[in-house]
Amino acid sequence: MGGGHTGSGHWGSPEKEKGRFFLRANSNLYTSVHSELLSFRFFDLLHEPSQHIKPLNLLQPDILIAQPSMLMLLAKAQEKGELAIRPSQVISVAEVLEDSDKNYLTEVFKQPISQVYQCTEGFLGYCCREGRLHLNEDFVHIEKRYIDDENVRFHPIITDFTRKSQPIIRYEFNDILWEESLPCLCGSPMISLRCIEGRSDDSFRLQNKQGIWLTIFPDFIRRAMLIAGDDIPPYVVEQTEGAEVVVHLTCDELPDALINHIYEALSAFFTLKDLSPVQISIVKSSGHERGQKLRRIRRSFLSQLQ
């Protein structure tokens, strides 16, 4: 999601540490809320995830904040009994929170999973008590640039006059936000979202049979993978060339049935969209480097289209 994180930080005194982070950066958002009542400890994502288990068991954090890929690793450790923590709040940041991951995390940590939408530029959104993500219009002015025909997906254009040194004026993020049209039960009038779908530069660009390049939003690929079956291992679907897609699967074995289901689901979707033939490769690999943000749907093929 918008902006990157750099560097890493570790601070806070052990006896009062309660909040627990797994972010590489010590961003302004969190350093600004450091106080007597609240203390944060940052963990470096480049470390082996298993190294976090013991300190977490000892410290028993009240709040666990991490990107979904790390929360998933911790939830698996919790399920196996290696990790035994009972945070009162679990917050997902920095990566797209997939529905399937959200459901699993909710089940393991026995609570709804909150989301914070933040970036280098600041704190852009948070979940209300109804569990819906609202944009932080109290502090930033947000305009919407719709990017689909239905006018539900948009890029936020941010203006923030509260920043004295470097005001942000009409800065467009390439995150794809999916607007929720119904008002929220919490009563907040602030823009609310069904989800953060991904980034525009991860949308696939594929040609139809007439040679016209089309934008395929990440959610379409996600839905095709959902149709492929309930037992699909963790995946990354990557567009590597103009007409080539690689499906990375984190698993020990690649049974033919699994390959066929994924191949059929993606092919059916590409046919439905009337696309020129797309080569689909299915490989055994995580498709993800530790320490990097996990983007389950991504495009490494550089397209001329914006």
Ligand SMILES: [Zn+2]
């Ligand atoms: Zn709400």
